[in-house]
Amino acid sequence: xxxxxxxxxxxxxxxxxxxxxxxxxxxxxxxxxxxxxxxxxxxxxxxxxxxxxxxxxxxxxxxxxxxxxxxxxxxxxxxxxxxxxxxxxxxxxxxxxxxxxxxxxxxxxxxxxxxxxxxxxxxxxxxxxxxxxxxxxxxxxxxxxxxxxxxxxxxxxxxxxxxxxxxxxxxxxxxxxxxxxxxxxxxxxxxxxxxxxxxxxxxxxx
Amino acid sequence: xxxxxxxxxxxxxxxxxxxxxxxxxxxxxxxxxxxxxxxxxxxxxxxxxxxxxxxxxxxxxxxxxxxxxxxxxxxxxxxxxxxxxxxxxxxxxxxxxxxxxxxxxxxxxxxxxxxxxxxxxxxxxxxxxxxxxxxxxxxxxxxxxxxxxxxxxxxxxxxxxxxxxxxxxxxxxxxxxxxxxxxxxxxxxxxxxxxxxxxxxxxxxx
Numbered sequence: 280x281x282x283x284x285x286x287x288x289x290x291x292x293x294x295x296x297x298x299x300x301x302x303x304x305x306x307x308x309x310x311x312x313x314x315x316x317x318x319x320x321x322x323x324x325x326x327x328x329x330x331x332x333x334x335x336x337x338x339x340x341x342x343x344x345x346x347x348x349x350x351x352x353x354x355x356x357x358x359x360x361x362x363x364x365x366x367x368x369x370x371x372x373x374x375x376x377x378x379x380x381x382x383x384x385x386x387x388x389x390x391x392x393x394x395x396x397x398x399x400x401x402x403x404x405x406x407x408x409x410x411x412x413x414x415x416x417x418x419x420x421x422x423x424x425x426x427x428x429x430x431x432x433x434x435x436x437x438x439x440x441x442x443x444x445x446x447x448x449x450x451x452x453x454x455x456x457x458x459x460x461x462x463x464x465x466x467x468x469x470x471x472x473x474x475x476x477x478x479x480x481x482x483x484x485x
Numbered sequence: 486x487x488x489x490x491x492x493x494x495x496x497x498x499x500x501x502x503x504x505x506x507x508x509x510x511x512x513x514x515x516x517x518x519x520x521x522x523x524x525x526x527x528x529x530x531x532x533x534x535x536x537x538x539x540x541x542x543x544x545x546x547x548x549x550x551x552x553x554x555x556x557x558x559x560x561x562x563x564x565x566x567x568x569x570x571x572x573x574x575x576x577x578x579x580x581x582x583x584x585x586x587x588x589x590x591x592x593x594x595x596x597x598x599x600x601x602x603x604x605x606x607x608x609x610x611x612x613x614x615x616x617x618x619x620x621x622x623x624x625x626x627x628x629x630x631x632x633x634x635x636x637x638x639x640x641x642x643x644x645x646x647x648x649x650x651x652x653x654x655x656x657x658x659x660x661x662x663x664x665x666x667x668x669x670x671x672x673x674x675x676x677x678x679x680x681x682x683x684x685x686x687x688x689x690x691x
Contacts, residue, residue, distance in 0.1 A: 316596050317596060318596045318597075318598065320558060320597075320601065352526060353560075353562050353566075354559075354560035354561050354562055354564070355560050356559050356560055356562050358560070360559075360593050363592070363593065363595075364593065365574065365589070366588065366589045366591075366592025366593055366595075367588060367589075367592050368571065368574035368585070368589065379574075382572065382573060383571070383572045383573075383574065383589075385572075386569070386572025386573050387566050387569065387570065387572055389569075389572075390522050390523060390524045391524075391526075392524065395526065
C-alpha cells in the first residue's frame with residue numbers, strides 16, 4: 280500500500296483526517312519537516328503551499344488542508360487567519376490559543392444580532408504527488424455562531440458553531456456525526472475518490 | 486449661534502472634530518447621555534444611531550461619526566469593529582485598548598506581503614436635527630498598513646497607517662496635515678457645508 284504524508288502539526292486535524300482517510304495508509308509529517316508560513320490569501324493557496332513543501336521534503340505523495348471559519352458579519356474573516364486570529368494574545372498554538380481565538384471572536388460579535396450570526400466552515404484539501412499532478416478539492420459546512428462555548432469535542436471554533444438543522448455545536452457532535460457533515464469530511468471524501476487514480480498515473484509513467 | 490452636540494466619548498475624536506468644525510459652536514455630549522451600542526453593520530448605520538440618541542436626549546442638533554480602518558487582506562475588517570477589535574484582550578477603552586487593537590492587527594497581517602497591505606480609513610458622519618432631517622456624508626483616506634508603529638500623534642490605528650503619497654504614518658503628521666487628507670476631515674468638511682441650511686430649515690418651520 281502506498282504511503283501518503285499528512286502535512287500538519289495540528290493534532291486535532293491529524294486525528295480527524297486519519298479517521299476520514301481510513302482506507303489509505305496515512306502518516307503524519309516527519310519531525311524535521313520545514314515550517315511553511317501560510318502566506319497565501321486563499322485556503323487553496325495555503326493547502327497547496329503545505330502539500331508541495333512536504334511532498335518535496337519527503338518524496339512521498341502529500342496531503343494538506345487549510346481550513347477556517349468564515350463569519351458573515353466579519354466579511355468572511357477569520358477565514359485563512361482562523362488559527363492565528365488572536366495573535367500574541369493567544370500565545371503559542373494549542374488548546375489555549377484555540378480558546379483565545381474563539382473568545383476574541385465572541386467579543387467581536389457581541390453586538391451582532393442573532394439573525395446576523397451566519398457563518399460557514401471552509402476546507403481546501405490539496406494532494407501533491409512528486410513527479411505527478413496537483414489536486415485541490417473543497418468542502419463547506421454552513422451554520423451560525425452562538426454566544427457561548429458548548430461541548431468538549433472537536434477543536435478550534437467547534438464549541439461556538441452550530442450547523443444548519445442542528446441545535447448542538449460541532450463540539451457536541453460525536454466524531455462520526457461531525458465527519459458526516461463537516462467541511463473537512465466533505466473535502467477529504469472527495470480527495471479519497473481521486474487518490475487511487477492520482478497515484479496510479481505516476482506509477483504508470485515511473 | 487446654534488449649538489451642536491457631538492455624540493462621542495472618544496477624546497481623540499472630540500479634539501479632531503472641534504478643530505475641523507471650528508466655525509460652529511460645538512459641545513461634547515453631556516455626562517448623563519445614554520450609552521448607544523453600535524449594533525449596525527455599517528458605518529452610516531452606527532453614526533445615525535448615535536446622532537439620533539443624542540439629539541433625542543438633548544433636544545439639540547447632534548453630530549456623530551463612525552469611523553474605522555478597512556484592511557484589504559481582512560476583507561475590509563476591522564471596519565465597524567475597529568475600536569473593539571481586540572475584545573477582552575484590550576481591556577477598557579483608551580490608549581491601552583488602542584495599542585492592543587493595533588498590535589492584534591499587526592499579528593494578523595504578519596504573513597501578508599508588503600504589496601497586499603492596502604487599506605483605507607472610512608468615516609460616516611451623521612447630522613440629526615430634532616424635528617428636522619437626517620443627513621449622512623462619507624470620507625475615505627487610502628493607504629497601507631506598515632509593520633511597526635511609528636509616531637505619537639493621532640489615536641487608534643494612526644501609528645501603523647501610511648497614506649498614499651506619504652512616507653509618514655498618520656501619527657507622524659501634524660494635526661493640520663492629518664485633517665487636510667483624513668477620512669474624518671473630508672466627511673466633516675462636507676457636513677459643515679450642509680449644517681447652515683439643515684438648521685435654517687427647522688427654524689423656518691418652528
